[in-house]
């Protein structure tokens with residue numbers, strides 16, 4: 001399809017959709033034409049959902065996962081086991097682990113992984129905040145659930161070195177997860193088993 005005039009509403013929609021991850025020009029066209037045909041209420045629901053997620057979702061000040069209230073659903077749930085913290089790199093990893101139903105402790109989202117190539121060190125991640133959560137003495141175990149790839153392993157090794165001297169048990173997800181794979185793509189059964197069979201490091 002030829003490019004429409006830049007001021008054309010359809011072209012603006014195509015450009016915006018094309019910026020989304022995983023959406024090429026073909027998919028952008030499919031979605032744009034779908035929305036053109038859809039009734040206005042459906043389009044409004046989508047537009048509202050996008051705006052609401054931007055207005056209402058923020059980072060939990062305790063664990064840095066996504067929250068819609070002051071703190072996230074996990075941090076504000078009194079029935080969660082407060083002696084265990086599972087450390088992940090991204091908020092989407094929290095959802096992946098929650099879906100397994102195998103874990104009932106708390107989380108801490110680092111906001112990335114140590115990656116010297118991208119100039120990301122511990123000071124760019126929420127490591128300081130993790131250490132201050134451990135300072136209360138309530139936490140007895142930290143499960144390192146970063147991805148089983150080079151950066152994830154580097155991050156886990158770094159964290160276990162600084163956490164173990166605090167007298168907190170440190171464990172890593174059991175093997176069985178595809179090496180180099182992403183936690184969020186592991187199926188629930190595999191991920192659930194990896195949590196249950198975690199090994200102390």
Ligand SMILES: [Zn+2]
Nearest residue numbers: 060063072075
């Ligand atoms: Zn939280």
